[in-house]
Amino acid sequence: xxxxxxxxxxxxxxxxxxxxxxxxxxxxxxxxxxxxxxxxxxxxxxxxxxxxxxxxxxxxxxxxxxxxxxxxxxxxxxxxxxxxxxxxxxxxxxxxxxxxxxxxxxxxxxxxxxxxxxxxxxxxxxxxxxxxxxxxxxxxxxxxxxxxxxxxxxxxxxxxxxxxxxxxxxxxxxxxxxxxxxxxxxxxxxxxxxxxxxxxxxxxxxxxxxxxxxxxxxxxxxxxxxxxxxxxxxxxxxxxxxxxxxxxxxxxxxxxxxxxxxxxxxxxxxxxxxxxxxxxxxxxxxxxxxxxxxxxxxxxxxxxxxxxxxxxxxxxxxxxxxxxxxxxxxxxxxxxxxxxxxxxxxxxxxxxxxxxxxxxxxxxxxxxxxxxxxxxxxxxxxxxxxxxxxxxxxx
Amino acid sequence: xxxxxxxxxxxxxxxxxxxxxxxxxxxxxxxxxxxxxxxxxxxxxxxxxxxxxxxxxxxxxxxxxxxxxxxxxxxxxxxxxxxxxxxxxxxxxxxxxxxxxxxxxxxxxxxxxxxxxxxxxxxxxxxxxxxxxxxxxxxxxxxxxxxxxxxxxxxxxxxxxxxxxxxxxxxxxxxxxxxxxxxxxxxxxxxxxxxxxxxxxxxxxxxxxxxxxxxxxxxxxxxxxxxxxxxxxxxxxxxxxxxxxxxxxxxxxxxxxxxxxxxxxxxxxxxxxxxxxxxxxxxxxxxxxxxxxxxxxxxxxxxxxxxxxxxxxxxxxxxxxxxxxxxxxxxxxxxxxxxxxxx
Ligand SMILES: N[C@@H](CCC(=O)N[C@@H](CS)C(=O)NCC(=O)O)C(=O)O
Numbered sequence: 041x042x043x044x045x046x047x048x049x050x051x052x053x054x055x056x057x058x059x060x061x062x063x064x065x066x067x068x069x070x071x072x073x074x075x076x077x078x079x080x081x082x083x084x085x086x087x088x089x090x091x092x093x094x095x096x097x098x099x100x101x102x103x104x105x106x107x108x109x110x111x112x113x114x115x116x117x118x119x120x121x122x123x124x125x126x127x128x129x130x131x132x133x134x135x136x137x138x139x140x141x142x143x144x145x146x147x148x149x150x151x152x153x154x155x156x157x158x159x160x161x162x163x164x165x166x167x168x169x170x171x172x173x174x175x176x177x178x179x180x181x182x183x184x185x186x187x188x189x190x191x192x193x194x195x196x197x198x199x200x201x202x203x204x205x206x207x208x209x210x211x212x213x214x215x216x217x218x219x220x221x222x223x224x225x226x227x228x229x230x231x232x233x234x235x236x237x238x239x240x241x242x243x244x245x246x247x248x249x250x251x252x253x254x255x256x257x258x259x260x261x262x263x264x265x266x267x268x269x270x271x272x273x274x275x276x277x278x279x280x281x282x283x284x285x286x287x288x289x290x291x292x293x294x295x296x297x298x299x300x301x302x303x304x305x306x307x308x309x310x311x312x313x314x315x316x317x318x319x320x321x322x323x324x325x326x327x328x329x330x331x332x333x334x335x336x337x338x339x340x341x342x343x344x345x346x347x348x349x350x351x352x353x354x355x356x357x358x359x360x361x362x363x364x365x366x367x368x369x370x371x372x373x374x375x376x377x378x379x380x381x382x383x384x385x386x387x388x389x390x391x392x393x394x395x396x397x398x399x400x401x402x403x404x405x406x407x408x409x410x411x412x413x414x415x416x417x418x419x420x421x422x423x424x425x426x427x428x429x430x431x432x433x434x435x
Numbered sequence: 436x437x438x439x440x441x442x443x444x445x446x447x448x449x450x451x452x453x454x455x456x457x458x459x460x461x462x463x464x465x466x467x468x469x470x471x472x473x474x475x476x477x478x479x480x481x482x483x484x485x486x487x488x489x490x491x492x493x494x495x496x497x498x499x500x501x502x503x504x505x506x507x508x509x510x511x512x513x514x515x516x517x518x519x520x521x522x523x524x525x526x527x528x529x530x531x532x533x534x535x536x537x538x539x540x541x542x543x544x545x546x547x548x549x550x551x552x553x554x555x556x557x558x559x560x561x562x563x564x565x566x567x568x569x570x571x572x573x574x575x576x577x578x579x580x581x582x583x584x585x586x587x588x589x590x591x592x593x594x595x596x597x598x599x600x601x602x603x604x605x606x607x608x609x610x611x612x613x614x615x616x617x618x619x620x621x622x623x624x625x626x627x628x629x630x631x632x633x634x635x636x637x638x639x640x641x642x643x644x645x646x647x648x649x650x651x652x653x654x655x656x657x658x659x660x661x662x663x664x665x666x667x668x669x670x671x672x673x674x675x676x677x678x679x680x681x682x683x684x685x686x687x688x689x690x691x692x693x694x695x696x697x698x699x700x701x702x703x704x705x706x707x708x709x710x711x712x713x714x715x716x717x718x719x720x721x722x723x724x725x726x727x728x729x730x731x732x733x734x735x736x737x738x739x740x741x742x743x744x745x746x747x748x749x750x751x752x753x754x755x756x757x758x759x760x761x762x763x764x765x766x767x768x769x770x771x772x773x774x775x776x777x778x
Contacts, residue, residue: 090553092672107596107599107600108595108596108598108599108611109598109599109602109609109610109611110611110613111585111610111611111612111613118603119599119600119602119603120603184619187619187622187623188622188626191622191623191626191627191628192626192627196627197585197627197630211626211627211628212585290582290583291580291582291583291584292583292584292585292630293583293585295583301612302628303612380590380614380615381614381615381616381619382614382619383587383612383613383614383619383620383623385613389590389613389615392524392590392591392615393590393591393595393613395524395591396523396524396527396590396591396592397547397595397596398547398551399527399547399548399551399552399553401528
C-alpha cells in the first residue's frame with residue numbers, strides 16, 4: 041500500500057546536498073575532522089613548544105631510579121626503586137583509601153539515612169544535623185581539621201597510649217601486632233574466595249528451598265560461618281602458625297607490627313564522614329520513593345519492621361539508590377586526591393614528587409588522568425552491572 | 436575542588452600546550468619587559484628573610500631584593516617589579532611557561548634543573564646546605580641519631596631527594612611525611628607529628644624565627660647533609676636576558692668587593708679607580724653591552740645596596756634569622772662570593 045502511494049507522490053530526488061541523510065553524514069565527518077585536527081594541533085604544538093624550551097619529553101623516566109622514600113607502602117619499595125614502581129605504590133595507596141572509604145561511607149551513610157527516617161525524634165534530629173553540617177563544609181577544611189586534631193590530640197610518640205595486646209596509639213598513628221606471614225596465611229587468603237562462593241551457593245540453595253517448601257532458613261549466620269570457616273580450616277591444616285610481630289619500642293616511638301598512620305586515618309575519617317552525609321540523603325530518598333502502601337501491605341501480611349525494610353522496602357529502594365550512589369563512590373575516589381594536602385602518599389602525591397624531580401609535567405599529569413579515568417570507568421562499569429542486575433530482578 | 440591542587444600544574448601544562456610560543460629570538464624577554472614596564476618575579480609564598488609580603492602587600496627579602504636590583508638596572512626603578520608567589524611545586528612551570536621573567540625563590544642549582552627543565556641558573560645568591568630542626572626536648576645531637584624517625588618534608592624540593600640519599604647512606608630508615616605546602620608541613624612539625632623537619636639551613640632559621648611557637652624550644656642540628664647553592668633562574672631560550680641577570684648579580688658582588696655601598700655610591704662616581712668608573716657607568720659602555728642604561732649598576736647599588744648590604748638587611752646578624760656570612764662572605768673574607776670582572 042505504501043508502495044502505491046509513493047509511486048504516485050514520489051518527490052523529485054533531492055540534490056545530495058539537500059538530502060538530510062547525506063547532510064547528517066557530512067556533518068559527522070566535518071565534526072570528526074575538526075576534533076582530530078584540534079587534537080593534532082594541540083599535540084604537535086605542545087611538542088614544538090617543549091622542544092623550543094628544551095624540555096625533555098617521553099615516558100622513559102618511568103624506569104629510572106626514583107631516589108625518594110614513600111612513607112607508607114603496600115608493596116616493597118625503597119629509594120632505589122623506579123619511578124614506575126613509585127607510581128604503583130601511589131596507585132595502591134589511592135585504591136586502599138578508596139576501597140576502605142567506599143565500604144565505610146556506605147555503611148555509615150545507610151545507617152544515618154535510615155536514622156533520619158526514624159520515629160525516634162532525637163535520633164532523626166541528630167541524623168539531620170549530621171547531614172546538614174558535614175555536607176556543607178568544604179572537604180579540604182574537614183581534612184585539615186581531622187589532621188590537626190589527630191596530630192595535636194594524640195599523645196607524643198615516645199609516650200604512646202597502650203591499649204593492652206600491644207596496641208599503641210600516638211602521633212605516629214596506631215600500631216598493632218601483625219602475624220608473621222607464612223604459607224598457611226597465604227593459603228587461607230586463597231581459600232577466602234572459596235568461602236564466599238560457598239556462602240553464595242548456600243544462600244541460593246536456601247532460597248530455592250524456601251520457594252519449594254516455604255520454610256525459611258537463617259541466612260546471615262551460616263553465611264558468615266562459611267566465609268570465615270573455610271579459610272580458618274585451611275589455616276588450621278597449615279599448622280595454625282600464630283606468631284605475631286609485636287611493635288617494639290624504639291628511640292622515637294614504636295616500630296614493627298603493622299601501622300595506620302595519622303595521615304591515613306585523617307583522610308579516611310574525612311572522606312567517610314563527608315561522603316556518608318551525601319549517601320544518607322540518597323538512602324533516605326530511596327526509601328521514601330517506595331510508596332507507603334508497600335510497608336502497610338507488608339504490615340498487613342504480618343511482617344515485622346525489620347523484615348519489611350529488608351524484604352520489601354530496600355529491594356525496591358535500591359533501584360533508586362544505586363545510580364546516584366555510583367557518583368558518590370566516584371566522588372570519594374577522586375576526592376582522595378586531596379590526600380597530598382595532609383601528607384598521605386597517594387597517587388597524586390607521588391606523581392607530584394616525580395613531576396618535580398623529573399620536570400615532566402605533561403607526562404605525570406597524563407598518567408594521573410589516565411589512572412583516575414580507568415578507576416572511575418571501572419567503578420561506573422561495576423555499578424552499572426549491579427544496577428542492571430537488580431533492575432532485572434525487579435522486572 | 437576535587438583536583439584543586441592539580442589545577443595549578445594542569446593549568447601550567449595547558450598553558451604550555453596552547454600558547455603558541457613567541458619567537459625565541461635573543462633579547463625577546465628584555466624587549467617584552469621594557470614594553471610592559473615591569474619585571475614579573477617568581478618568589479616564595481612566604482619565607483621570612485628571603486621573600487615575604489607584609490600586611491600591605493609589600494615584598495621584602497633577599498630573593499626579592501635580587502629582582503629589585505634587576506629592575507633598578509633595567510628601569511632605574513627598583514619598584515618596577517610584580518611578584519608571583521610560587522610554592523615548591525609550581526615554581527618551574529611558572530618560569531618556563533612564561534608566567535614570570537625571573538625565578539628568585541631559594542631554589543637550588545642542580546644539573547637536572549639546569550639541563551632538562553628549560554631553565555638556566557644565573558648564579559648563586561646564597562650558598563646553603565640542608566639541615567635538620569628538632570625539638571630541644573628530644574635531646575638529639577646529630578642527624579645520624581634520627582634512626583627510624585619520622586621527618587616532615589616538602590614535596591618538589593631537593594630536600595626530599597637529599598633526605599633519601601642521607602637516610603640510605605647512613606642506614607637510617609627514616610619515614611618521610613611529605614606535604615605539598617610549607618604551611619601544612621609546619622603545622623605537622625610543630626604539632627609534633629614529626630621528630631624532625633628538614634630543609635635548607637637558611638629556611639630552617641627562618642621558620643624557627645618566624646613560625647615556631649617558641650623559637651628556643653627548637654634547635655637546628657649542626658651538620659649539613661648537602662650543598663644547596665640557591666640562586667635565580669631564567670628561561671633557557673633567551674641568552675641575552677640570562678646574561679643581563681647574571682651580570683646584575685656580579686655587579687652587586689663587585690660593589691661589595693670594591694667597598695661601594697648604597698650610601699657612598701654617589702661619591703664613588705668620582706673615584707679615580709677605572710674599575711669603579713666602569714662599574715658605575717662613568718666610563719665605558721658596560722650597560723649598553725647588556726642592552727640597558729649605562730647607569731645600570733649605579734642604580735641597582737643606589738636603590739638596593741651591594742650584596743653585603745642585601746644580606747645583612749634581610750638575613751644577617753641583626754635580623755631574627757641571625758645568619759652569619761660564612762660561605763656567603765666575599766672571597767677576600769674567606770667566603771665563596773666572587774664577582775667576575777666588569778670590563
Ligand atoms: N632549595 C630547595 C628547597 C626550597 C624550598 O622550596 N623550600 C621550602 C621549605 S623552606 C619552601 O620554601 N617552601 C615554601 C613554599 O613552598 O611555599 C630546592 O630548591 O628544592
